[in-house]
Amino acid sequence: MMLLKEKGQNMREKLRENCAIFGITCNDVGYSVTNLLYRGLIALQHRGQESTGISILKTGGKIFTYKKDGLVSKVLEEKIISQYWGNVGIGHNRYATTGAVGFTSSLYMQPFHFKNNEIEFSMAFNGTIANFDEIKKRMDELGRIFITDTDTEVLAHLIGSIALGTENWPEILKLTSNLLDGSYSLILMTSKGEILAMRDPLGYKPLCIGELKSEQRNLYFVASESCAIDAVGGHFLRDVKPGEIVHLSLQKDIHSELLIKANRTAICQFEYVYFARPDSIIDGVSVAEARLRLGMSLARNDPILDNLEIRENAIVVPVPDSGRSVAVGYAKEAKLPYLEGLMKNRYVHRTFIMPGDKKRKIAVKEKLNPIKSVVNGKDVILLDDSIVRGTTTQQIVSLLREKGGAKRVHLRVSCPPIISPCYMGIDFPTKNELIAGRFQNLFGENYVEEIKKKIGPDTLLYQTIDDLTQAIGKSKYELCLACLTGEYQLKSVQKLAELEQSIVKSRT
Ligand code: SF4
Structure with missing residues (x-):
């Protein structure tokens, strides 16, 4: 390995x-x-x-x-x-x-x-x-x-x-x-x-x-x-x-x-957030219901919903397909319309494995197109399950605004910032390639604000770790949260993670 x-x-x-x-x-x-x-x-x-x-x-x-x-x-x-x-x-x-x-x-x-x-x-x-x-x-x-x-x-x-x-x-x-x-x-x-x-x-x-x-x-x-x-x-x-x-x-x-x-146990929290099929039940928890609760929790904690000007003009739009369940939960809790504002071309399969920013930008445009009649002039509350590198999310935000005519884009993410790699058998980028990992090292406490500036939405809200565990319905001692905290439960892994962190720090 x-x-x-x-x-x-x-x-x-x-x-x-x-x-x-x-x-x-x-x-x-x-x-x-x-x-x-x-x-x-x-x-x-x-x-x-x-x-x-x-x-x-x-x-x-x-x-x-x-x-x-x-x-x-x-x-x-x-x-x-x-x-x-x-x-x-x-x-x-x-x-x-x-x-x-x-x-x-x-x-x-x-x-x-x-x-x-x-x-x-x-x-x-x-x-x-x-x-x-x-x-x-x-x-x-x-x-x-x-x-x-x-x-x-x-x-x-x-x-x-x-x-x-x-x-x-x-x-x-x-x-x-x-x-x-x-x-x-x-x-x-x-x-x-x-x-x-x-x-x-x-x-x-x-x-x-x-x-x-x-x-x-x-x-x-x-x-x-x-x-x-x-x-x-x-x-x-x-x-x-x-x-x-x-x-x-x-x-x-x-x-x-x-x-x-x-x-304690360390059930991978990402099974509930993204990996597992929504119709599965994992360790007593329905994946579909957990995702719905993750969306509801984001809405409950969202300060923009108190702003009447935004609220009256807002629609809830998922990033297809991964943001759908969480967007349904958010729209339900916020009592706002849920609309498909991005069309996905199901026949483009190469988007996510293309090296190089330029190629990826083209690939995202081939794969996703904003539905102008839905998003034009709207405050789009955009829901996704997670931000990994941030490059695709940046593209989607820009497409909604520039091609779709959205008035503002409010990005809501059901998984808290992913700051550390996974060494538990998931295909994961390095810490330096994770936007939250890199920006946390570069900017310290203000890193979420810097991510917002880089990706480009008008507002950005991540789920907190406490709300994530509550929405899943399991405690911090039952879930693995290592990619969100940098604290690993496996002894051999913790040593290597510390070594990688010191290498990354020395390079930034
Ligand atoms: S670090 Fe833990 S929670 Fe994150 S993807 Fe790996 S196993 Fe899942």
């Missing part, structure tokens, strides 16, 4: 999750779960679009793995679904943050199918291992040979080494988790057709289980998000608890073991 990021490594304007995992086990060996895997992975496509993979097994048979670069609909064609046939399976959508980013070799795709003379399993992983180097070194000393530079392969070798002494899978994963410092959810399919699911003790990444029982057969599911369980017609049972191992097997149904109960 590359913890100290090189400048320009992440050229995207939006943050990206890095993977989705999905597993199914069915007690009917005459039934194939591959089509359901397809449906679940399609529902989780927003978490990773670079490659798709599945491992399938018919109880008593062998594990077969198929993976390829591309979206689920392209990779899992009908002939593949009928060819890969089995009553137990796991699947994965990849968005690369480590290893060969953008490289399409199947070595970097998942599930990771591990096989040697002694043991065979397949594993799908979402997250990052912060003490990757240390574990890799130990594996190297044991003579393990690595063919990629991914933490997934290191983890698979670690599990493979531990599994040499026992076939007790919950015990193997328990011993594995004791050696890891990281943020992860993983599912593992054994050669006997059992599925084990594990979530790290702080619960950074979501993971949940569901079932579908009928007279003919029983199916159990484990998924990154509950929307995948809905997509296969399943019944959501519960979240996998932070630090829990869940064992799905045909003989014993579901049974679980809570390994470590930490005195």
